[in-house]
Amino acid sequence: MYQLKTKRFWRGQLPHWEVESGVYFFTIRCANTLPQSILIRLEEINSNISGIEPSSENFLQWQRIYFRTIEKYNDSGSGFCPFKTPECAKAIVTELRELSKRGWTVSEYVVMPNHLHLLVETHCGSAAMSQVWTQWKGRTAFHLNQILQRKGAFWQREFFDRVSRSESETERMVRYIRENPVKAGLPKMWLEDPWAGNLKDWDC
Template sequence: MPPGETLFITYRLHGTVPFAILRQLQEEHDWLIQQNSREDESLEVAKKRLEGRYFVSFDQYIDTCRSGADWLKNEEIAELVKQSLHFGHTTHYHLHAYCVMPNHVHVLLTVLCEDMPFYKILQRLKTYTAVRANRLLNRTGQPFWQSESYDHAVRNEKSFKRIVNYILQNPVKAGLVTDWEDWPHSYCQYE
């Protein structure tokens, strides 16, 4: 991602979504693309247009999922993730908002670093937190984060505001709190 690009990123704990559910969500997404692609657009364009729907379905599942890993409920681990996000603020990226949920993380940031691609920054964040979190959990040699993550380039101010709201309201929609400000693992620096 080039410097100056604003990204909405979601990454989750390893094993939070069973393979059968992943396959079902992907099949539903593929069906939607086939049903909703227009004659004047390619499948790639249709995929891009419907990407948000897939993400919302996926995110609703992980918000309500009561099985699988939920290590981010551990206060020390949640703090570790938050500190690691703040560590890169102003050097590699400008951190606008985040929410650390029990099994996943939402982040909104603007890339600042020219000499390191953002995927490398995310890889370092995930590696650093995985090693330390696994140590806290007395786990060795086991994956902590799912290898893939979801990212979406933010194109305009309206989308930016919608995503900030989405991130902050995530613990409310998941039934964890009634007001986003009551969730201890949310952050927003919105100018």
């Protein structure tokens, strides 16, 4: 088991638990990809998570319920799907590399048609989660909207993050990311997907 030292716990539409030198699973969705019925269900789940201690098993259970609720929509390719455009997919992979400059290293990733799955490692002295992702989402939204010659919301307002509590959980997260394109019926193997891979060995 990892020794998790809390740096901060904060809430937007979702609760976010930030720890020292953590390993996180992130899902970042594009805007307008979930039906209204699911958005209402997610609000109900969020209200149940409110006030629960983030290091508790109860918090972990509610996170699992949240993720299962949206999982089938993650793979359906519904709604706004900008990453079907190769130029957008290539641009977002380049932007993931930039995160290492703020102390957030993307060690595994997959770019799906309307969302991203990431395994991210933080380091001592890394910039705050809310600051890093707010700025990153704003910068990438502007750039990608330019590529698509469109205006309006690009990303869903919030992102889902889960802290890994053990090496075995990290391994499960990696398997999920690697197998996600196959599960969604995209390439036959995840390595065939040009927008999936490992950035850990890239120069910072």
